[in-house]
Amino acid sequence: xxxxxxxxxxxxxxxxxxxxxxxxxxxxxxxxxxxxxxxxxxxxxxxxxxxxxxxxxxxxxxxxxxxxxxxxxxxxxxxxxxxxxxxxxxxxxxxxxxxxxxxxxxxxxxxxxxxxxxxxxxxxxxxxxxxxxxxxxxxxxxxxxxxxxxxxxxxxxxxxxxxxxxxxxxxxxxxxxxxxxxxxxxxxxxxxxxxxxxxxxxxxxxxxxxxxxx
Amino acid sequence: xxxxxxxxxxxxxxxxxxxxxxxxxxxxxxxxxxxxxxxxxxxxxxxxxxxxxxxxxxxxxxxxxxxxxxxxxxxxxxxxxxxxxxxxxxxxxxxxxxxxxxxxxxxxxxxxxxxxxxxxxxxxxxxxxxxxxxxxxxxxxxxxxxxxxxxxxxxxxxxxxxxxxxxxxxxxxxxxxxxxxxxxxxxxxxxxxxxxxxxxxxxxxxxxxxxxxx
Amino acid sequence: xxxxxxxxxxxxxxxxxxxxxxxxxxxxxxxxxxxxxxxxxxxxxxxxxxxxxxxxxxxxxxxxxxxxxxxxxxxxxxxxxxxxxxxxxxxxxxxxxxxxxxxxxxxxxxxxxxxxxxxxxxxxxxxxxxxxxxxxxxxxxxxxxxxxxxxxxxxxxxxxxxxxxxxxxxxxxxxxxxxxxxxxxxxxxxxxxxxxxxxxxxxxxxxxxxxxxx
Amino acid sequence: xxxxxxxxxxxxxxxxxxxxxxxxxxxxxxxxxxxxxxxxxxxxxxxxxxxxxxxxxxxxxxxxxxxxxxxxxxxxxxxxxxxxxxxxxxxxxxxxxxxxxxxxxxxxxxxxxxxxxxxxxxxxxxxxxxxxxxxxxxxxxxxxxxxxxxxxxxxxxxxxxxxxxxxxxxxxxxxxxxxxxxxxxxxxxxxxxxxxxxxxxxxxxxxxxxxxxx
DNA sequence: AATGAATGAGACTTCATTCAT
DNA sequence: CATGAATGAAGTCTCATTCAT
Numbered sequence: 001x002x003x004x005x006x007x008x009x010x011x012x013x014x015x016x017x018x019x020x021x022x023x024x025x026x027x028x029x030x031x032x033x034x035x036x037x038x039x040x041x042x043x044x045x046x047x048x049x050x051x052x053x054x055x056x057x058x059x060x061x062x063x064x065x066x067x068x069x070x071x072x073x074x075x076x077x078x079x080x081x082x083x084x085x086x087x088x089x090x091x092x093x094x095x096x097x098x099x100x101x102x103x104x105x106x107x108x109x110x111x112x113x114x115x116x117x118x119x120x121x122x123x124x125x126x127x128x129x130x131x132x133x134x135x136x137x138x139x140x141x142x143x144x145x146x147x148x149x150x151x152x153x154x155x156x157x158x159x160x161x162x163x164x165x166x167x168x169x170x171x172x173x174x175x176x177x178x179x180x181x182x183x184x185x186x187x188x189x190x191x192x193x194x195x196x197x198x199x200x201x202x203x204x205x206x207x208x209x210x211x212x213x214x
Numbered sequence: 215x216x217x218x219x220x221x222x223x224x225x226x227x228x229x230x231x232x233x234x235x236x237x238x239x240x241x242x243x244x245x246x247x248x249x250x251x252x253x254x255x256x257x258x259x260x261x262x263x264x265x266x267x268x269x270x271x272x273x274x275x276x277x278x279x280x281x282x283x284x285x286x287x288x289x290x291x292x293x294x295x296x297x298x299x300x301x302x303x304x305x306x307x308x309x310x311x312x313x314x315x316x317x318x319x320x321x322x323x324x325x326x327x328x329x330x331x332x333x334x335x336x337x338x339x340x341x342x343x344x345x346x347x348x349x350x351x352x353x354x355x356x357x358x359x360x361x362x363x364x365x366x367x368x369x370x371x372x373x374x375x376x377x378x379x380x381x382x383x384x385x386x387x388x389x390x391x392x393x394x395x396x397x398x399x400x401x402x403x404x405x406x407x408x409x410x411x412x413x414x415x416x417x418x419x420x421x422x423x424x425x426x427x428x
Numbered sequence: 429x430x431x432x433x434x435x436x437x438x439x440x441x442x443x444x445x446x447x448x449x450x451x452x453x454x455x456x457x458x459x460x461x462x463x464x465x466x467x468x469x470x471x472x473x474x475x476x477x478x479x480x481x482x483x484x485x486x487x488x489x490x491x492x493x494x495x496x497x498x499x500x501x502x503x504x505x506x507x508x509x510x511x512x513x514x515x516x517x518x519x520x521x522x523x524x525x526x527x528x529x530x531x532x533x534x535x536x537x538x539x540x541x542x543x544x545x546x547x548x549x550x551x552x553x554x555x556x557x558x559x560x561x562x563x564x565x566x567x568x569x570x571x572x573x574x575x576x577x578x579x580x581x582x583x584x585x586x587x588x589x590x591x592x593x594x595x596x597x598x599x600x601x602x603x604x605x606x607x608x609x610x611x612x613x614x615x616x617x618x619x620x621x622x623x624x625x626x627x628x629x630x631x632x633x634x635x636x637x638x639x640x641x642x
Numbered sequence: 643x644x645x646x647x648x649x650x651x652x653x654x655x656x657x658x659x660x661x662x663x664x665x666x667x668x669x670x671x672x673x674x675x676x677x678x679x680x681x682x683x684x685x686x687x688x689x690x691x692x693x694x695x696x697x698x699x700x701x702x703x704x705x706x707x708x709x710x711x712x713x714x715x716x717x718x719x720x721x722x723x724x725x726x727x728x729x730x731x732x733x734x735x736x737x738x739x740x741x742x743x744x745x746x747x748x749x750x751x752x753x754x755x756x757x758x759x760x761x762x763x764x765x766x767x768x769x770x771x772x773x774x775x776x777x778x779x780x781x782x783x784x785x786x787x788x789x790x791x792x793x794x795x796x797x798x799x800x801x802x803x804x805x806x807x808x809x810x811x812x813x814x815x816x817x818x819x820x821x822x823x824x825x826x827x828x829x830x831x832x833x834x835x836x837x838x839x840x841x842x843x844x845x846x847x848x849x850x851x852x853x854x855x856x
Numbered sequence: 857a858a859t860g861a862a863t864g865a866g867a868c869t870t871c872a873t874t875c876a877t
Numbered sequence: 878c879a880t881g882a883a884t885g886a887a888g889t890c891t892c893a894t895t896c897a898t
Contacts, residue, residue: 012861012898034248037888048863053890055861092427117393118332133402140402161405165413168403169387176386179331188347188354189382191375199379202427206420213306213416227878251871253881262880264875273872440857462676465892467860476859478896487893520855545821546760561830568830589833593841596831600818601811607759616775616782617810619803627807627849634848635841641734654877654882679867690884695869697882 004061004126006054017055019045024062025069029111033063033119064127067120070112071135077105091150091208095201098146099170103197106174113178143167147208155211166204173200218275218340220268231269233259238276239283243325247280247333278341281334284326285349291319305364305422309415312360313384317411320388327392357381361422369425380418387414432489432554434482445483447473452490453497457539461494461547492555495548498540499563505533519578519636523629526574527598531625534602541606571595575636583639594632601628646703646768648696659697661687666704667711671753675708675761706769709762712754713777719747733792733850737843740788745839748816755820785809789850797853808846815842 023045027036038059042049056062078101106113120127144163147154156162177193189196237258241250252273256263270276292315320327335346358377361368370376391407403410451472455464466487470477484490506529513522534541548555572591575582584590605621617624665686669678680701684691698704720743748755762769786805789796798804819835831838 016861038890039888049889050864050891051862054863059889121394136402161413164403164405165410165417168390168410169383169414169417172386172390173383175390175393176382179389180335188350189378191378195375196379196382199375199421200383202424203379203383203417203421206424207413207417210416210420210423230879252873253871256881263873264881265879267873268878444858466894467892470860477894478860479858481894482857549822564830589837589841592831592833593838593845596818596838597811597815597842597845600814603821604810604814604817607817608763616778617806619806624807624810627803628811630852630855631807631811631845631849634852635845638844638848638851641844658882680869681867691868692870692885693883696884701868 004057005064006057013055016045016047016051019047020052020055020062021065021069024065025112028066028115033066033115060123060126063119063123064131066112066115067127067131067135070109070116070120071131073109073112074105077101077109091153092202092205094146094150095205096198099197099201100194102170102174103177103193106177107181107193110178110181113174114181117175117178139171140164140167143170150208154208156208157212162208166207169204169207170200218271219278220271227269230259230261230265233261234266234269234276235279235283238279239326242280242329247277247329274337274340277333277337278345280326280329281341281345281349284323284330284334287323287326288319291315291323305367306416306419308360308364309419310412313411313415314408316384316388317391317407320391321395321407324392324395327388328395331389331392353385354378354381357384364422368422370422371426376422380421383418383421384414432485433492434485441483444473444475444479447475448480448483448490449493449497452493453540456494456543461491461543488551488554491547491551492559494540494543495555495559495563498537498544498548501537501540502533505529505537513574513577519581520630520633522574522578523633524626527625527629528622530598530602531605531621534605535609535621538606538609541602542609545603545606567599568592568595571598578636582636584636585640590636594635597632597635598628646699647706648699655697658687658689658693661689662694662697662704663707663711666707667754670708670757675705675757702765702768705761705765706773708754708757709769709773709777712751712758712762713773715751715754716747719743719751733795734844734847736788736792737847738840741839741843742836744812744816745819745835748819749823749835752820752823755816756823759817759820781813782806782809785812792850796850798850799854804850808849811846811849812842 020041023041024036027041027044038052039049041062042052045052056065116132121132124130124132140163143166144160147159147163147166151159154162173196191199234255237255237260238250241255241258252266253263255276256266259266330346334341338344338346354377357380358374361373361377361380365373368376387410391410405413448469451469451474452464455469455472466480467477469490470480473480484493549560552558552560568591571594572588575587575591575594579587582590601624605624619627662683665683665688666678669683669686680694681691683704684694687694698707758774763774766772766774782805785808786802789801789805789808793801796804815838833841
């Protein structure tokens with residue numbers, strides 16, 4: 001239960017909450033959170049306006065929910081395609097596989113990623129318990145673990161920094177993807193998402209192979 | 215003159231337009247475009263509300279102006295710090311210098327970058343003459359030229375794709391910077407912008423040095 | 429049972445009613461009836477919203493209850509401090525004692541007096557059986573009885589009118605007190621309630637001693 | 643211009659303001675301020691809802707206006723019927739005349755008196771410059787001046803206290819009148835307003851003639 | 857009987873846009 | 878051309894009341 005959300009004691013309440021959350025998920029595919037009125041949300045959810053306010057203190061209390069859905073989707077997606085790393089796998093290949101998986105998930109949840117960045121992340125005070133912070137930390141650690149695991153095959157000395165830079169980069173590239181999921185064909189990057197994922201993996205791999213400046 | 219903008223034949227009109235544009239620039243430093251009301255804009259510009267509507271058909275007609283200001287600032291910034299590339303300069307160093315320059319400019323104009331991405335780029339139909347398209351093309355070509363210039367020191371075969379990927383990456387990383395110019399210290403990337411710029415340069419450099427997969 | 433109230437046949441029902449009434453009494457000490465929502469009332473009473481509606485047809489049906497509580501408090505208060513009038517008591521002193529008693533009770537029940545005047549009395553149609561009317565009649569009669577009892581010591585000829593005027597006056601002065609129980613010290617009447625009660629008694633006494641105009 | 647009110651530079655603005663104020667005046671004759679919605683007010687005034695908000699920051703900003711109208715009406719009324727006190731006039735008669743005048747004015751403006759007491763006076767923080775305070779002080783001083791003027795014909799020693807008590811009493815009796823301007827015929831005070839005014843005057847007169855207790 | 861979730865009318869307020877001056 | 882008053886649709890939120898459990 002996030003900040004500003006009201007407790008749901010009954011089964012019925014939980015069902016209602018789910019309807020609202022689902023409606024929000026759908027609505028975000030079409031327009032930014034700002035432009036989804038509570039009335040529209042209620043209608044999509046098939047409930048009355050007042051019902052939304054019975055579950056959420058105000059419209060802003062829905063923002064943490066976005067992050068919540070997003071994290072849940074990622075977990076579900078990750079669970080479905082967990083990557084088992086064998087000791088002797090090639091780092092370049094592992095990165096490529098990982099990026100492909102991540103990209104596939106994001107292509108489906110881009111609308112949430114967009115909302116997370118534009119609302120949840122920009123209003124951290126609304127997100128309970130440093131939720132974004134924790135999530136971010138987790139993803140940074142994931143990258144760090146991978147890199148540490150392959151320390152012997154990496155030329156960078158400062159693995160901590162390398163990990164942070166790599167994570168920042170991946171985050172940035174996914175953000176771009178999230179903001180412009182269906183960018184007009186006029187866009188000058190004419191390669192497929194699959195290709196881009198491969199190249200992003202290569203970029204990280206190459207970076208790790210490059211020794212620091214003297 | 216962008217879409218929805220009205221012609222300014224007289225001297226006075228142009229002065230008015232300048233005032234409005236300057237006011238918009240200032241306002242965007244404080245809040246997103248959405249939250250800048252026409253009334254506020256008029257007040258900041260020292261003109262009446264009706265006057266804004268005499269110059270711009272509606273509020274959306276101001277969106278292309280954002281891109282216009284942004285491009286102009288970049289040009290001014292770039293002109294002030296043009297990088298002369300000598301034939302025998304080291305590519306890694308050149309990239310680093312370029313990134314530092316770019317970073318410095320963006321740090322100052324982050325509010326515009328943010329607005330460009332959130333409004334101008336998301337509503338390409340509002341931007342006259344494929345303005346964003348042209349701008350994007352230009353920046354892609356810039357990267358491509360640089361890479362072509364250093365073709366001999368690069369291991370990638372497909373220079374066109376490498377250029378596109380590099381440009382996409384740079385764009386993404388700047389977007390992240392633009393959206394969260396003053397991200398809370400809780401953020402897990404604890405390195406300075408200067409450091410990040412260096413690492414980004416390295417990442418592109420390393421990528422260019424890595425031959426394509428077999 | 430007032431208008432709009434529903435019969436409570438069972439023991440449990442009566443207990444519920446009591447809880448609601450007590451909650452209303454408490455709530456009125458803090459805010460006007462208007463601002464006490466049914467939900468708040470139910471919570472204060474420790475019952476569900478629906479339960480309130482099982483006992484009272486609608487929110488307005490609570491208004492007569494206010495008068496009921498008020499009358500009951502006055503009776504309790506009066507019973508506790510009944511004034512025995514001896515034949516040879518001085519009228520001026522008797523009035524003074526009465527006013528002091530009345531004032532003491534009202535100071536405690538000012539919130540009810542306020543509510544009675546603002547809601548119960550302004551919506552007589554809601555008050556069952558001319559309840560306010562009866563109450564008013566009773567208080568007028570009380571004054572009349574007292575005055576009749578002291579007829580020999582009074583100069584006024586028209587005792588009925590004098591009684592009515594005196595009752596009206598007392599009512600008015602208590603209303604003022606009820607509406608502004610804790611008026612800011614900036615208020616220009618800087619005397620204590622006790623003093624004011626004394627003076628009010630004097631005023632009535634003096635009035636009774638003044639013969640009608642020729 | 644009271645608190646929360648916006649400046650009206652143009653003639654047109656002033657006309658609008660007047661329309662709104664007049665509409666408020668009318669509306670208060672029918673229902674309490676609480677129950678007058680901004681939409682209703684706008685409709686009565688023949689303007690749009692937004693227009694009300696252009697002149698008044700919010701609904702509460704209308705409260706000080708009530709006091710303003712009330713004071714203005716009293717002044718207008720008083721001006722029309724100023725009472726010239728001749729040195730040798732009888733105090734009882736003077737009081738009677740004054741009360742009759744006051745009563746006549748109030749009968750017409752009872753709705754404002756009601757609103758002043760329920761809103762303006764209960765929310766002094768909304769009333770600019772201690773406006774109510776000043777008004778109250780003025781009325782107290784008026785009574786005091788009259789009483790001082792007739793000091794020789796008064797038996798009370800403490801004229802200051804006597805003045806305060808008299809003013810408090812008059813205020814209270816008018817409040818009662820304001821709150822129940824058209825009390826149902828069931829009311830037990832069956833005398834006309836004119837009669838009541840006479841009796842109120844007598845009451846004050848008698849009080850002044852009664853020496854303090856020993 | 858009791859519960860509390862759901863309803864939806866209606867209140868306040870904002871603001872892009874129009875238009876009389 | 879400029880001004881700023883006026884407009885009114887639309888948004889957020891409250892709360893008396895209803896109803897399924």
